[in-house]
Amino acid sequence: MKLSTLEADLKSRAKAAFSLDDAALAAFALSAPPPHIKADASIAWPISAAKLLKKAPLKIAEELKAAFGAELDPQAVAPGFVNIKLSNAMLFEALKKLGDPDCFKRPDYAGEKINLEFVSANPTGPLHLASGRAATMGDSLARIWRALGAEVSEEYYINDAGRQVVMLGLSLKARLEGKEPPEGGYQGEYLKDMAAAMPKEASGWTDKQFSEYAVAEMLKLHKADMKAFGVNFDRWFRESELHAANASEKALAALKERGMTYEKEGAVWLGTSSVMESDDKDRVLVKSDGKPSYFLNDIAYHQDKFARGFTKVIDIWGADHHGHVPRMEAAVEALGMPKAAFKVIIHQQVFLLRGEEIIKMSKRAGDFIPLRGLVDDVGPDACRFFFASRGPNTHLNFDVELAKKQSNENPVYYVQYVHARIASIFDNAREKGVDPAAAFDEGKVVINDQERALMLKLLWLEKALADSVRDNSPHHLTTYLTELAALFHSFYDQHKVLDPDNKETSAYRLFLLKHVQAVIAKGLDLLGVSAPQRM
């Protein structure tokens, strides 16, 4: 029985024993007890239920304990915990369930179609380091949601229309002609490289052709960079697709029809504040020059996403855009979409340090650190594990030199080493003629403390995934994997797996390690990190 199944089972027993409704049991959860408590799982619910039930917590714990039955060896402990232990048979059964490819699927994710948009950097320069954070978060979350049973489409939005793209084209043209980019153009070296590689006939191109060429080339770069980072987007969505379909006009018409707009001072406004009451002021949809605002285009884009049949539309934005969240939420609601179907995940920004100095990254000024360089230097595994290990709200100062120096001590290797070590043990078993899948008597094996800790830890993977989606962050998974790795390394140091004199123990330990290896591989895969056989 999986821990989530066990939790549900115990919860329903509590529900029956105290004649309660679901709301009263909202806080009912299994959790891992602190190390000094000799139990496998712990329930703190009796303490929180004391007020509701008007009983002493410990009394509730005693009654809950009575409802659980003896096979879990439940103990009621002050101030009101119930601690349980899993029998060996339960442990083995639960471990075998981990092999099931669908074992993390949850019913509430069945039929969920999620559109997850992230990175979406402007195509005016190479991807810089900070994009690594959004890319890691987005792709890891997508993988985790898929493991839970959702369908996820990873999407990248390309602003390939508007003034910046014109400027990009003009800057490229200038470089081709050996001139400096115009005022407000892009100064970076990458346009010199691009100009150098252009076809001969380019000198006769129109400005529009330069723009299109530059965007197309930049897009190739972004795609290559994301691929090198292990992120595969399902859709690269161009802003120009929206314009070709008159999407902004349609979005505007929809908003007008729903009575959400008004005209003032020659512009068309959306009542994000006055009608929807979720923003601090109303926002312009059509500027007084008659052109759609960026906001309207963005609304059209989100309308398009919903029209494609997604049940959830999620954006990942840097904190520099957090002020836009209320207006976008209001707009989605104004379109008639359910509030809960749209979500913006905000992550704090990444600051780049060069020594003590903070680099103000600017594609225009050409001073920024490309993502590709770091990925090539330290590898995508170390990069992704590094970015994935922090919660979205940490304010991250990224020292490039330090990152290169420290890549050798990145915890990712500590975790990957588990996988490689176990692979090596299985190689060894084969060499010695030991059957790696030999049967053993589950009823007779003696499980030592470290093995028990390992087994339990494997079962808590479920919780790490649940926590990750709850907080929209994969960092719970990196923490979990590091803890699991520590338990393994400690076990490995003290216990020999292959023991020719004790075939039962060997078989049992190989069985255990097979599952440790599988969980490590699964966890790393959900982070987009490789699980090597050798290092």
Next chain:
RNA sequence: GCGCCCGUAGUGAAAUGGAUAUCACGGGAGCCUCCGAAGCUCUAAGUGCAGGUUCGAUUCCUGCCGGGCGCACCA
């Protein structure tokens, strides 16, 4: 000024309101005749300040101090 985010050991991080605050790097002391030492064991060091709520606060609330970001008919 208003809004959002952050402040945990020397450094970087972890901890759905739970029990003795966890981990890595760095510091100190040890461990390779034995399946991979990218490892293990031991050790020193921490919740910005002041209140409040609570049986219980790193977590929630208020104020202060310190830092980041945002407050466009730009995209």
